[in-house]
Amino acid sequence: MKENFDFLMPSVNFFGKGVIKKIGDRAKMLNMKKPLIVTDKFLRGMDNGPVAQTLDSLDAAGVSYVIFDGVEPNPKIRNIQAAKQVYLDNDCDSIITVGGGSSHDCGKGTGIILTNGDDITKLAGIETLENPLPPLMAVNTTAGTASELTRHCVITNEKTKLKFVVVSWRNIPLVSFNDPMLELDVPAAMTAATGMDTFVQSIEPYVSTNRNEITDGQCIEAIKLCEESLREAVANGHNLEARTKMVEAEMLGGMAFNNADLGYVHAMAHQLGGQYDAPHGVCCAMLLPIVEEYNLVACPERFAELAKAMGENTDGLSTRDAAELAIKAMRQMADDVHIPRSIKAIGAKPEDFELMAENALKDGNAFSNPRKGTKEEIVQLFQKAYDMK
Template sequence: MKENFDFLMPSVNFFGKGVIKKIGDRAKMLNMKKPLIVTDKFLRSMDNGPVAQTLASLEAVGVPYTIYDGVEPNPKIRNIQEAKKVYLDNDCDSIITVGGGSSHDAGKGTGIILTNGDDITKLAGIETLQNPLPPLMAVNTTAGTGSELTRHCVITNEKTKLKFVVVSWRNIPLVSFNDPMLMLDVPASLTAATGMDTFVQAIEPYVSTNRNEITDGQCIQAIKLVEESLREAVANGHNIEARTKMVEAEMLGGMAFNNADLGYVHAMAHQLGGQYDAPHGVCCAMLLPIVEKYNIVAAPERFAQLAKIMGENTDGLSTRDAADLSIKAMRQMCDDVKIPRSIKAIGAKPEDFELMAENALKDGNAFSNPRKGTKEEIVQLFQEAYDQK
C-alpha cells in the first residue's frame, strides 16, 4: 500500500435527483461561451432525455451551443477527429459530454487533439499531455465506467483494432453531473454491462499495488452498494433506490481507480473490446472471475477480505479457502445479471490471443496488477475465458 500519494477527482461533483438543471449555471460560472455537446444519436433523439435536458438548462441561461452526436460505442479515432472539426468550424470554446463512458472518452479525446496535437496515438501512456484541454464538463447517464470522474481516456484505433489509453490529470472534467433519474430507462442488458464495470472498478483497485487507505474505503463501500443494488436495477430499471445506489457505487469506484489504478481485467478487456468491438462492461465481467482467481496467490488476505465484503461466510476458513469464496461471489454476480461466461459470445478467436496478450501487458492498467504475469500466462487466461461454461 502506498504511503505517499496524490488524490485526483473533479473539483465539483453534483449528485442526486434533478442536478442536471445546474448545468447552465455552472457553464456560465466557467465562462463557457459556446460549448460543443459531445453525445450519441440515440441520446439526442430522446424526448426530454439527457441531451434535451442539458440543452434546456443551457438555453435557460442564454448559453449557445453546437452538437456533435456521432459518438460510437468504443469511440474511434474518427469520432474525435469529426468532433474536432465541428468544434473548430463553429468557434466553440469548451466541451460538455452527455452519455456514458463512450461520450466522455470521445469528449476527452477531442479536447486532447485540440490542444496537444492531432495524432492521439502518440500520446498513449501516462501523463503525456503538455497542454490543458478546453474547459470540460461531463453529464453522466450510466452507472458504469466512471469516466466522468477520471483521468483516463480510452480510444479505439479502428485501423489496428487496438484500444489505447491516455492517462493524465488534464483529462479530468472540471465538473461532473450524476442524476439517477437519467438512468431509469436504461435497458436491462446495458444496466448489467455498465454495472459490472462498476463492480470490476471497485474490485481491481482494492487489490492494486497502488491502493491506499482512502481508495480502500471507497472500494469497500462501492462493492457493498453493487451487491445491494445491481440485481435489483437490472430486474427493475425504475427502482429509484437501486439506481441511486448504483450511481453512488459508480462514483466511488471511479474515484478509487482514478487514484489506485486497475489491473489485468481491464488490460485484457481493452483487447477484447478493440479487436471485436464488444461492450466494455461485458468484456470485463467475463474476465473477472478468471483473472482474479489467477491473482489470489499474490494477495490472499485481500481476497479473503473481499469475500467478507461481498457477504460470504468465511467463519472457520483458512485465508486461502476464504479467498476462493470471493471468486464464487464474483461469478454468481455475473450469472445473476445474465453475463455470458465464455468470450466466445463476443466472437473471440484463439488465434488472436497471443497478440492480445502481448498488447495487454503493455496496457497502462497492467502495471498495478498484484501478480506479474508473462505473455504465456495471459494467453492461458484468455483461453480459460474462452473455454469456461
C-alpha cells in the same frame, strides 16, 4: 498507510435527483460561451432525455452551444477527429459530454487532439499530455465506466483494432453531474454491462499495487452497494433506490481507480473490446473471476476481505478458503445479471490471443496488477475465458 500519494477527482461533483438543472449555471460560472455537446444519436433523439434536459438548462442560462452526436460505442479515432472539426468550424470554446463512457471518452479525446497534437496514438500512456484541454464538463447517464470522474481516456484505433488509454490528470472534467433520474430507462442489458464495470472497478483497485487506505474504503463501500443494488437495477430499471445506489457505487469505484489504478481485467478487456468492438463492461465481467483467480496467490488476505464485503460467510475459514469465496461471488454476480461466461459470445478467436496478450501487457492498467504475468500466462487466461461453460 502510504506516506505519500496524490488523490485526483473533479473539483465539483453534483449528485442526486434533478442536478442536471445546474448545468447552465455552472457553464456560465466557467465562462463557457459556446460549448460543443458531445453525445450519440440515440440520446439526442430521446424526448426529454439527458441531451434535451442539458440543452434546456443551457438555454435557460443563455449559453449557446453546438451539438456533435457522432459518438460510437468504443469511440474511434474517426469520432474524435470529426468532433474536433465541428468544434473548430463553429468556434467552440469548451466541451460538455452527455452519455456514458463512450461520450466522455470521445469528448476527452477531442480535447486532447485540440491542444496536444492531432495524432492521439502518440499520446497513449500515463501523463503524456503537456497542455490543458478546453474546459470540460460531463453529464453522466450510466452507472458504469466513471469516465465522468477520471483521468482515463480510452480510444479505439479502428485501423489496428487496438484500444489504448491516455491517462492524465488533465483529462479530469472540471465538473461532473450524476442524476439517477437519467438512468431509469437504461435497458436491462446495458444496466448489467455498465453495472458489472462498476463492480470490476471497485475490485481491481482493492488488490492493486497502487492502493491506499482512502481507496480501500471507497472500494469496500462500492462493492457493498453493488451487492445491494445491481441485481435489483437490472431486474427493475425503475427502482430509483437501486439506481441511486449504483450511481453512488460508480462514483466511489471511479474515485478509487482514478488513484489506485486497475489491473489485468481491464488491460485484457481493452483488447477484447478493440478487436471485436464488444461492450466494455461485458468484456470485464467475463474476465473478472478468471483473472482474479490467477491473482489470488499474490494477496490472498485481500481477497478474503473482498469475500466479506460481498456478503460471504468466512467464519472459521482459512485465508485461502475465504479468498476463494470471493472468486465464487464474482462469478455469481455475473451469472445473476446474465453475462455470458465465455468470450466466444463476443466473437473471440484463439488465433488472436497471442497479439492481444502482448498488447494487454503494454496497457496502462497492467502495471498495477498484483501478480506480474508473462505473455504466455495471459494467453492462457484468454484461453480459459474462451473455454468457460
